[in-house]
Amino acid sequence: MAQRLDAEIISLDSMAVYRGMDIGTAKPTLSERQQIIHHLIDIADPDQDFSVTEFVRLAAAAATSLVEHGRTPLFVGGTGLYLRSILRGIFEGPEADWDLRRRLEQQARELGPQSLHDQLAVCDPATAARLHRNDMRRIIRALEVFALTGQPISDDQRHRPRPAQERPRVVVWLEPPRNWLRERIDRRVDLMMEAGWLDETHRLMQHNPPPGRTARQALGYRELIDHLQGRMTLDTAVGQIKIATRQFAKRQHTWFRNLEECRALPITGEELPEEIAARIAE
Numbered sequence: 001m002a003q004r005l006d007a008e009i010i011s012l013d014s015m016a017v018y019r020g021m022d023i024g025t026a027k028p029t030l031s032e033r034q035q036i037i038h039h040l041i042d043i044a045d046p047d048q049d050f051s052v053t054e055f056v057r058l059a060a061a062a063a064t065s066l067v068e069h070g071r072t073p074l075f076v077g078g079t080g081l082y083l084r085s086i087l088r089g090i091f092e093g094p095e096a097d098w099d100l101r102r103r104l105e106q107q108a109r110e111l112g113p114q115s116l117h118d119q120l121a122v123c124d125p126a127t128a129a130r131l132h133r134n135d136m137r138r139i140i141r142a143l144e145v146f147a148l149t150g151q152p153i154s155d156d157q158r159h160r161p162r163p164a165q166e167r168p169r170v171v172v173w174l175e176p177p178r179n180w181l182r183e184r185i186d187r188r189v190d191l192m193m194e195a196g197w198l199d200e201t202h203r204l205m206q207h208n209p210p211p212g213r214t215a216r217q218a219l220g221y222r223e224l225i226d227h228l229q230g231r232m233t234l235d236t237a238v239g240q241i242k243i244a245t246r247q248f249a250k251r252q253h254t255w256f257r258n259l260e261e262c263r264a265l266p267i268t269g270e271e272l273p274e275e276i277a278a279r280i281a282e
Contacts, residue, residue: 001277005072008037010062012077014055015218018046018211020204023197024220026188046204046211056085075168080255087167087261093141094148104140119143124152130254134247137217161261172265172280173256180269185245189220193238198224219248 002009009028011017016025019042028038039062044050059082063073075086108116116139121128123146131138145153161167176184201224204211216222220241227237256262267276 001280002036002074004277004281005074007072007074008039008062008066010059010073010075011038011040012075012079012082013041014050014052014079014082015215015221016041016077017044017050017055018042018215018218019044020046020200020207021215021218021221023192023195023200024218024224026192046207046215047209049212049214052081052085053090055082056090059086073168078252080252083171083262084255084259087161087171087259089162093145093153097144097148100144100147101140104143105136108136108140113139116140116143124154126154127152130154130258132247132251134244135251167261170280171259171262173253173262174276175253175264175266176269181249182246184269185249186242189238189242189245192220198227198234201225202228219244 001007013025015021016027017040018025021027027041032038033041040055040058043058059075066073075083077083104116113133113136116136117128117131117133120131120139120142124142127142128139131142133139142153145151197220201221204215204221205225205228211221216225223232223237223240223244226232227234232240256264265276265279
């Protein structure tokens with residue numbers, strides 16, 4: 001698509017912003033970045049907390065500059081919150097209360113994640129209906145917002161789409177068959193492990209300072225960190241990564257379906273990239 005549009009890519013991946021987190025984020029290779037310029041990759045150290053506010057600021061600056069120079073910005077990635085934020089603006093909630101978050105995390109460990117999801121269903125049923133019970137990060141944030149403001153986060157997140165001239169005008173998400181996606185995820189995790197994902201995680205943990213709160217929660221890295229710190233075997237960690245990735249893919253589909261700006265493009269998984277690009281262009 002970038003070649004068809006004479007475009008530069010703006011990454012929509014919340015973890016590809018971190019330097020050194022390459023294998024686990026499936027970051028584009030150096031040769032790919034030499035062919036097509038990519039933005040918002042390798043712009044922060046893993047010990048830094050990178051916010052959606054910072055993403056929107058940098059993404060808007062990059063897109064504006066590209067348009068001014070006659071180029072096309074092509075957003076690529078699967079972080080639903082980043083996508084919604086550039087389509088609808090940012091939800092400006094209260095700052096994080098880390099003591100409250102730790103108490104909620106402890107509750108989830110002791111009573112199970114369903115206990116937090118049940119709690120959310122009472123104070124914010126709209127958000128509870130949207131979130132899977134294992135989506136601890138967003139469930140905890142929703143409970144935190146309600147505890148600090150007395151208002152459900154869903155009240156503030158019902159933004160309508162921005163005017164067309166202020167947002168990407170064409171948004172397409174690829175919808176493959178569930179069975180194909182499941183097999184591809186499992187195979188991809190195995191290939192990433194063979195490529196040295198565990199060694200990459202070990203190097204990150206040896207770095208001074210080590211990864212911060214945000215980077216440690218990256219899908220896959222958190223399980224490998226648990227293994228390196230003796231909390232689970234490697235086989236268990238790899239199995240957990242596959243399960244968590246499949247759950248994440250399911251949540252992505254929910255995000256995209258709930259954004260009226262997004263159009264699903266059903267695919268079989270067998271098409272060549274050129275075929276999919278041609279269908280999007282049409």
